Amino acid sequence: MAVPHELTSLVHDCADCPIRHRAVCARCEADELQRLEQIKYYRSYQAGQTIIWSGDRMDFVASVVTGIATLTQTMEDGRRQMVGLLLPSDFVGRPGRSTAAYDVTATTDLVMCCFRRKPFEEMMSTTPHVAQRLLEMTLDELDAAREWMLLLGRKTAREKIASLLAIIARRDASLKLRSAEGAMAFDLPLTREEMADYLGLTLETVSRQMSALKKDGVIELDGKRHIIVPDFDALLEETGDDSDGGFLV
Template sequence: MAQRQMAFPQADCSECPIRYRAVCAHCEGDELNQLEAIKYYRNYAAGQTIVWAGDRMDFVASVVHGVAALTQTMEDGRRQMVGLLLPSDFLGRPNREHATFDVTATTDLQLCCFRRQPFQDLLSNTHHVSKRLLEMTLDELDAAREWMLLLGRKTAREKIASFLSIIVRRDATIQQFAKGGALAFDLPLTREAMADYLGLTLETVSRQMSSLKKDGVIRLEGKRHIVIPDFDALMHETGDDSDGGVY
């Protein structure tokens, strides 16, 4: 546990002109050209909606930088985030014309889009792309199941600690400092978006952040900048098995 091993995802792939490691890591020659031909970039400002649930969606995409959220909203306004997309994550579902969830940019965001129909054609012909996509989908399913445990059974404090540790583990930009392995990063979400992620209200999020701060588990520099002096101490607050889980 002392020498924690973290797998930082790489948003860019230096050999790949598409800069989209997730899909094209093993593409070569003709396949790359095909992907190049159907790709284009799109930029969104923080807070902008990319698609609404039910909208026609004529592309699939990969996050280049920034953060996007999938959310569901009930008729009376109750909202639940159901997906958080960080750089290199995949957005959209092949063989589905309409979006199932609202997608919004929670920070400034760049997407690398592929037109859906030709992308699907490529999928049919290129086995390793669909294998990769299956792998990614299975990983997302595992993440969703962890998230379900969080939503169903964890306390507010455990939810906050778990959320912070998830961000730390997934965000490639987080710097690992020398002294004592303290971690520092900016939250990519408002308190309200965190509440939607965790199934809480924004007031409870704020209170629990203050409480973790008071207890020295985190430091807050400004509203968004977090310093974690001792990652193990944070993990201890998550309620998860202490031994790092999967072996």
């Protein structure tokens, strides 16, 4: 697929990449980036398009450059569960595994920076900066999965909505090299239906809790997707997490 025109400069110059400081190549030196350049290519997907099906062979690994994708798993009887979100800078695929573990679907228009899997695996064994960064990202993903277990198992509907908004707000701030504090604004990448699916709630509950957070001044809505947070600390107070970064028990 063709790469969008606005990413033309990105394709030719990694220094201008919007996820460079968070991606798997974040610690790479110039010579290492040059090696990655030799095995790199870009793919773009339209919203709703399936990137890979569970069980399919994956000949690449990738970083999400722009857009959002979902990870879903389908049971034998056809029931589907969204098990994760892929936000900009998140890594897709697993070195050492030739098949996909989940369905990966573009939620919005999506661009990925892809690396051919075999050469990438070989590079990991000879380039500590790549292997070290991927390990850090894997551990971060493990922490996020544990946090999500708490969210789905113990948090109220209001806390779930607030937690999801806080996660997206933090990532947006990180990509823009800003601190997550004070007033913030970001675009919500999920529809209400997708939020309900991801959080294990009904559509009605999501809409009701979003309206309640708006009524209480925790968030402001500009259209359907643009979220304004007047005070990020006030949003965090709604998540049920401890103020020191831990969880309330």
